[in-house]
Amino acid sequence: MDLGLENKVALVAGGSSGMGLAAARELAREGAHVAIGARGRDQLKLAVGQLEEVAGRNRISATSVDVTDIEAARAWVQQVADEFGALHIVLVSGGSPPMGPAAQFQLADYQAALAKVLYPAINLSLAALPHLRAAGWGRLLFIGSETAVSPVRPLVLSGVARAGLVRFVQGLAADVARQGITVNIVAPGTVHTPPLDRAASRLAGPDATEAELAERLAAMGHHSAVGRLGRPEEIGAAVAFLASERASFITGGVHLVDGGASLIGPDAPHLSPENFS
DSSP states (O other), X not given: XXXXXXXXXXXXXXXXXXXXXXXHHHHXXXXXXXXXXXXXXXXXXXXXXXXXXXXXXXXXXXXXXXXXXXXXXXXXXXXHHHHHSXXXXXXXXXXXXXXXXXXXXXXXXXXXXXIIIIHHHHHHHHHHHHHHHHHTOEEEEEEOOGGGTSOOTTBHHHHHHHHHHHHHXXXXXXXXXXXXEEEEEEEEOSBOOHHHHHHHHHHHOTTOOHHHHHHHHHHHHTTSTTSSOBOHHHHHHHHHHHTSGGGTTOOSEEEEESTTHHHHOSOOGGGSGGGTO
């Protein structure tokens, strides 16, 4: 299937690892020029190597940027548009706030969650819009979480921030749809990423064997209907489709990619209260 992404320019915030990197790889494989941004310079270098493996003649760039720095993030968007001569696709991926129930946190924690998840997404979108409008074609995409769809008690900070993102996406989608721009959220369930490996390691203890770590990860995966963790490349494939010409009639949506976890309910062992109290 030709996704129509040849020579499109994609900016991927949080593109140096995990789901962001997987999505960047899919976009590069489909023929897009890809600019990734993240804070860690060493991780960015490794990510560029992975992207160049699949990019062929297409261009790859990497910038060390903290997207929670409003001015730095806007400058990065302009830099990418200037360097590549256009901008068509923006994907915002990133970390999640701490786990815990609603009453555990103070107001500052809620403010920090919005500053980490919601405000960078809004800022990058508004900075990119003039370039997408100039191109007459655009895709704004956000990697969110299942908490954008269903409440999960230990993930209240994520839920508050993702709920705000949903309303922003829905409002923006209605504003820009007739300009050839779509706006969508990909909402993963539990996906095997480096942060999940770290969580499994904490739960298993400092002396855990590889087999015990694998057992912890497998237990986390039971939360989905298919009985396993998601793979980053599965999220990347969903992103590439929504970024494509084929998805031109899909906008304003929150798209669960959770292996059916929403059908099972929020019963994941790594989210039990004793693990974050």
